[in-house]
Amino acid sequence: DTAVSQTPKYLVTQMGNDKSIKCEQNLGHDTMYWYKQDSKKFLKIMFSYNNKELIINETVPNRFSPKSPDKAHLNLHINSLELGDSAVYFCASSHYPSFFYFGPGTRLLVL
Amino acid sequence: RKEVEQDPGPFNVPEGATVAFNCTYSNSASQSFFWYRQDCRKEPKLLMSVYSSGNEDGRFTAQLNRASQYISLLIRDSKLSDSATYLCVVKGNNNDMRFGAGTRLTVKP
Numbered sequence: 001d002t003a004v005s006q007t008p009k010y011l012v013t014q015m016g017n018d019k020s021i022k023c024e025q026n027l028g029h030d031t032m033y034w035y036k037q038d039s040k041k042f043l044k045i046m047f048s049y050n051n052k053e054l055i056i057n058e059t060v061p062n063r064f065s066p067k068s069p070d071k072a073h074l075n076l077h078i079n080s081l082e083l084g085d086s087a088v089y090f091c092a093s094s095h096y097p098s099f100f101y102f103g104p105g106t107r108l109l110v111l
Numbered sequence: 112r113k114e115v116e117q118d119p120g121p122f123n124v125p126e127g128a129t130v131a132f133n134c135t136y137s138n139s140a141s142q143s144f145f146w147y148r149q150d151c152r153k154e155p156k157l158l159m160s161v162y163s164s165g166n167e168d169g170r171f172t173a174q175l176n177r178a179s180q181y182i183s184l185l186i187r188d189s190k191l192s193d194s195a196t197y198l199c200v201v202k203g204n205n206n207d208m209r210f211g212a213g214t215r216l217t218v219k220p
Contacts, residue, residue: 031206041196043155043210056207090154092208099145099200100208102154 003027006091006103013081014111020077021106023091030095031055032074034066037088037105049074081110114138117199117211125219128189132214134182134199143202144175146184148195149213155198158184189218 004025013019025032033056034046048056049068063079074091091103117134124130136144144161159166161173161182172185182199199211 033207035210040212041149042212043198045207045209048205048207050206056205094206094208099143099157099160099202100155102156105154 003101004091004093004103006089006106008106009104010107010109012109012111015081015083017081018077018079019081019108020075021089021091021108023074023076023103025072025091025093025101025103027093027101028095029093029101030071031093032068032071033092033094033100034074034076035090035092035102037090039087043090047074047076083110086110113212114209115199115201115211117197118214119212120214120216122214122216123219124189124216126189126191128218129185129187130189130216131186132184132197132199132216134184134211136180136182136199136201136209138201138203138209139177139180141180141201141203144173144182145200145202145208146171146173146182147198147200147210149198150195155210158197186216189216191218191220194218 031050033048047066052068065077068074088105092100094100146158147155148158149155161175165174170187174183196213198213
């Protein structure tokens with residue numbers, strides 16, 4: 001029973017390509033998030049959606065576009081990938097005021 | 112100033128040692144506090160919530176000082192399996208979680 005799942009687990013691509021990462025949660029949570037963990041292991045929030053509505057949009061290049069088709073899904077599309085986008089991207093979900101559950105992460109490498 | 116600051120580490124301790132991690136946060140309106148644990152190449156997982164009165168879970172004790180905006184985690188009788196990165200996490204009223212940079216702990220035989 002996977003609570004928060006992400007696909008793909010690994011993503012290797014060339015600069016300039018467009019790619020998407022998918023996230024699904026089966027916990028019935030109303031809020032979902034995208035976090036980026038860089039090479040220094042620092043976890044930084046990117047976006048937050050509550051009931052399909054964008055709540056948090058940190059200073060992220062507009063090449064990154066989240067989409068939430070329903071409460072259980074939050075996808076991340078990245079246009080024109082750059083070397084600096086290489087990182088681990090974690091999806092998470094929560095139900096206020098509880099803590100977060102994280103997905104297993106998507107390791108993105110841009111060559 | 113970072114929103115959540117932690118001891119940079121790394122901490123290298125022998126089995127059986129007691130080790131303490133500290134964390135400070137900048138937003139006085141923060142509402143909830145947690146310690147997460149992250150193993151190498153894995154996702155962060157909740158270790159314990161932190162309550163104002165302090166709380167204990169086995170060998171782990173968490174403390175919160177709202178006046179000083181300070182959180183701590185104490186691990187007693189360290190085990191090899193405690194080796195991981197410990198993340199201090201602060202939740203704001205926007206339901207977002209802000210993470211510290213993490214403190215790496217290595218417990219050696």
